[in-house]
Amino acid sequence: MSSSDxxxxxxxxxxxxxxxxxxxxxxxxxxxxxxxxGWPLLLLFLLQVASGILLSFYYQPSPGEAAESTRRILxxxxxxxxxxxxxxxxxxxxxxxxxxxxLRVLLTRAWRGAAAGSWTLGVLLLPLVVLLAYSGSLLKxxxxxxxxxxxxxxxxxxIPWIGPSVAYMVRGGExxxxxxLSRLHSAxxxxxxxxxxxxxxxxxxxxxxxxxxxxxxxx
Amino acid sequence: MIIVLKRGTExxxxxxVLREAQRRGLQCRALVAADKPVLxxxxxxxxxxxxxLKLERVQALVATSGPRVRVEGRRFFPYHFxxxxxxxxxxxxxxxLLAGQFPPGVGEAPGTLAGQAAPGAxxxxxxxxPIVLPWYVAWLPGILGSGSPGAAALLxxxxxxxxxxxxxxxxxxxxxxxxx
Numbered sequence: 001m002s003s004s005d006x007x008x009x010x011x012x013x014x015x016x017x018x019x020x021x022x023x024x025x026x027x028x029x030x031x032x033x034x035x036x037x038g039w040p041l042l043l044l045f046l047l048q049v050a051s052g053i054l055l056s057f058y059y060q061p062s063p064g065e066a067a068e069s070t071r072r073i074l075x076x077x078x079x080x081x082x083x084x085x086x087x088x089x090x091x092x093x094x095x096x097x098x099x100x101x102x103l104r105v106l107l108t109r110a111w112r113g114a115a116a117g118s119w120t121l122g123v124l125l126l127p128l129v130v131l132l133a134y135s136g137s138l139l140k141x142x143x144x145x146x147x148x149x150x151x152x153x154x155x156x157x158x159i160p161w162i163g164p165s166v167a168y169m170v171r172g173g174e175x176x177x178x179x180x181l182s183r184l185h186s187a188x189x190x191x192x193x194x195x196x197x198x199x200x201x202x203x204x205x206x207x208x209x210x211x212x213x214x215x216x217x218x219x
Numbered sequence: 220m221i222i223v224l225k226r227g228t229e230x231x232x233x234x235x236v237l238r239e240a241q242r243r244g245l246q247c248r249a250l251v252a253a254d255k256p257v258l259x260x261x262x263x264x265x266x267x268x269x270x271x272l273k274l275e276r277v278q279a280l281v282a283t284s285g286p287r288v289r290v291e292g293r294r295f296f297p298y299h300f301x302x303x304x305x306x307x308x309x310x311x312x313x314x315x316l317l318a319g320q321f322p323p324g325v326g327e328a329p330g331t332l333a334g335q336a337a338p339g340a341x342x343x344x345x346x347x348x349p350i351v352l353p354w355y356v357a358w359l360p361g362i363l364g365s366g367s368p369g370a371a372a373l374l375x376x377x378x379x380x381x382x383x384x385x386x387x388x389x390x391x392x393x394x395x396x397x398x399x
Contacts (some may be wrong), residue, residue, distance in 0.1 A: 040306070109389075159371075
């Protein structure tokens, strides 16, 4: 196993040393935006919002219609496959970047000093983005999604103290029903995007303030 | 800030302007070295000082310093814009490519109860259907299966709190090392 400064033995050690040196290379201010992951995240979020609004014109959040309306979007609506595909893949990319961003900060110890606020917001953003993507993947409400909701809420219900209440709240009753789909739809289209938006805006405000004060820092 | 008085202002008129300035909360001192006497404002509000312009003997107000912190506007660099646009276009192109090559599919709708197929109707179970989890939560069943869901939830909450507290813990660690 290599040491903490990346020096190790063999090819693995060399690779880690190279990776470590790459991570520690100072980035010129002009290129910082390119290498950082914050701005692609913002772009993906905006893409999600735009494609989500377009999808909402055709999607029907009712158990009898959800899967069929999704299929209609993919099959019959002009460019529907593209909008749905971009919405799906930008969601996946957003989760991946939300995972990579704290990992990069963790490896480069970029949480220090003035960057502490951004780090906190990034950590809070991660579960929200995962929930946003996961709730979206369930909205097609096909057999797989339904089975997943049943299994997931059953697992959540087994968590002591808060589990049963949370599961009951999401289900909207004792069983998975139309209310569950309605609540997942509300969470995916109304609550969670706003939370993400607020966190992203706060992060931008912090970054703008740091830039103005000349503290720089990564995004 | 300097208050310039008109040419030929008499000492008693200067004293009157000084009194008026003092009444408005400004601290001034008079400098009479040329034909136009001036008042050097040592402390006070610019907004209040401007009101002295209404006095008959006051000619002008000269600011001697700007804001303490000058905020420089962000400059626009065309090559940055080009870089950003290229990156954004590449990202969107990749998403379009993925959407075309690997389109997300939709399975069969879960069986609805007889007579409840209308929108808003409850859905019957989907027993036996395969559970397909997205990659970012695919590891959850493994963790949940290895222990109790309560322990897993506690583990996640603890990890989240640890990550949130990392800057504080790190600062304390550095201080501890510095003090040693």
